[in-house]
Amino acid sequence: MRALTNPVSYLDGVYAPVADEIEADDLPIVGELPPEIAGVFVQNNPNPRFPPGGAYHWFDGDGMVHGVYLRDGRASYRNRYVRTLGLARDEAAGQPLTRGILEPFDPARSAEADKNTANTDLVWHGGRLMALWWLGGQPYELSVPDLATLGTVDFGGTLDCGVAAHPKVDPVTGELIFFDYDVYAAPHLRYGVLSADGRVTHRADIELPGPRLLHDIAITERYTVFLDLPMTWDTERLRHGKRRVRFDADAPTRFGVLPRHGGADAIRWFEAPACYVYHTVNAYEAVNAAGHAEIVLTACRIDNPVPTVPHAEEPLIPRLYFLRLHPFFYRWRIDLQTGAVTGEPLDDVPTEFPRMDPRRLGRRSRYSYHPRVAPGPTLLFDGVIKYDADAGGSEAHTWGDGCVGGETVFVPRDGGEAEDDGYVMTYVTDRRADTSELVVLDARAVANGPIARVRLPRRVPFGFHAHWAPHASQEGRT
Numbered sequence: 001m002r003a004l005t006n007p008v009s010y011l012d013g014v015y016a017p018v019a020d021e022i023e024a025d026d027l028p029i030v031g032e033l034p035p036e037i038a039g040v041f042v043q044n045n046p047n048p049r050f051p052p053g054g055a056y057h058w059f060d061g062d063g064m065v066h067g068v069y070l071r072d073g074r075a076s077y078r079n080r081y082v083r084t085l086g087l088a089r090d091e092a093a094g095q096p097l098t099r100g101i102l103e104p105f106d107p108a109r110s111a112e113a114d115k116n117t118a119n120t121d122l123v124w125h126g127g128r129l130m131a132l133w134w135l136g137g138q139p140y141e142l143s144v145p146d147l148a149t150l151g152t153v154d155f156g157g158t159l160d161c162g163v164a165a166h167p168k169v170d171p172v173t174g175e176l177i178f179f180d181y182d183v184y185a186a187p188h189l190r191y192g193v194l195s196a197d198g199r200v201t202h203r204a205d206i207e208l209p210g211p212r213l214l215h216d217i218a219i220t221e222r223y224t225v226f227l228d229l230p231m232t233w234d235t236e237r238l239r240h241g242k243r244r245v246r247f248d249a250d251a252p253t254r255f256g257v258l259p260r261h262g263g264a265d266a267i268r269w270f271e272a273p274a275c276y277v278y279h280t281v282n283a284y285e286a287v288n289a290a291g292h293a294e295i296v297l298t299a300c301r302i303d304n305p306v307p308t309v310p311h312a313e314e315p316l317i318p319r320l321y322f323l324r325l326h327p328f329f330y331r332w333r334i335d336l337q338t339g340a341v342t343g344e345p346l347d348d349v350p351t352e353f354p355r356m357d358p359r360r361l362g363r364r365s366r367y368s369y370h371p372r373v374a375p376g377p378t379l380l381f382d383g384v385i386k387y388d389a390d391a392g393g394s395e396a397h398t399w400g401d402g403c404v405g406g407e408t409v410f411v412p413r414d415g416g417e418a419e420d421d422g423y424v425m426t427y428v429t430d431r432r433a434d435t436s437e438l439v440v441l442d443a444r445a446v447a448n449g450p451i452a453r454v455r456l457p458r459r460v461p462f463g464f465h466a467h468w469a470p471h472a473s474q475e476g477r478t
């Protein structure tokens, strides 16, 4: 099995952590930064505070956020560790006290053995910016715009579980629809809804056949869609203190459709051929040609997420140790009357970390913005593709020789209403110069490249998820 993994380091080059926390104001800007853009662009990255005590997996590093605050055509930058309880314990000890997911662990200690690094995702909800971890745990609130860690959040004592990366904000009701999963014990999936004013108003525990890697969900106006995919934790290895995943190509993909405020017994499962999905784009309710209610779900789909051949046989498909990263934009249609699920690929170019207009989340949408996966041994993005899922078209921009980009976040233009009336923002790093920029594109002219490039005082490591917190929303919060 060792021969199938990719030993390339995720600690070097564009992945290398940065050592300090800095601030810089009045950053140089190339091009024109539209003065009406006001808010903070933040990305969450794994950034190990101490040299790892064993094998390092890219998912292990302590969370560090890199933010660029934009207002009146000016820009400032700062980066901060997410000061988690685990990080505080490590700093007190002067060394990492937990091992990464490639290392053996004590199966008797359950989830308490893991360090919630809050390194994965960010969400802006109810005037709070929160950092979230892919394995769940409590959210950490960050102040805006200075990105200091304010502590964990339990929503006035109403939260009785964790909140995993990738909860969804309903743009109409203001609810946050979230999930949490447990690798060690049932129920393996917990689900909840947080009201716009920050109280958990609904919870359900959903039984799964075993521990899954549930990385994302989707919402529609009335439903939540869960992805129970046949890439699972190997329970036998877990019992022996080792994490390894399995992919069963003969098992179905199961989509669980639950009314947003429904109990666990209200979930309906729909089956499709095996695959894995890290990130959804969107879902919405529609009526198909037969007159049946359906859910349309778009995502980046991986046909075979666990390597079956040595990397030398497919060196241009990125790998992350035991994961094979070869995702393609895809659409499923779930017929709620017959139970039939149909699927179709929407492109043959690999993309991941897709984003769309957050004002359309859960509603019919056509545009999405995807970083394009660069061919090579590890995951990197060499450009952005804007898809039109209705017309089937796309346009692309390549970051340029030696340059890699991050997650391409859609930022609505203040006062704009049309779906692509806004900007696309991401960090782009020049690998040769070891420098980074925040680039801003016109979402209606992605192929034209950046309209503004904010030169940053340091390289931003290639990392995980980015988010936009609008300035207007920050006012009024005490």
Ligand SMILES: [Fe+2]
Residues within 6 Å of the ligand: 120, 121, 165, 166, 215, 278, 279, 465
């Ligand atoms: Fe993610």
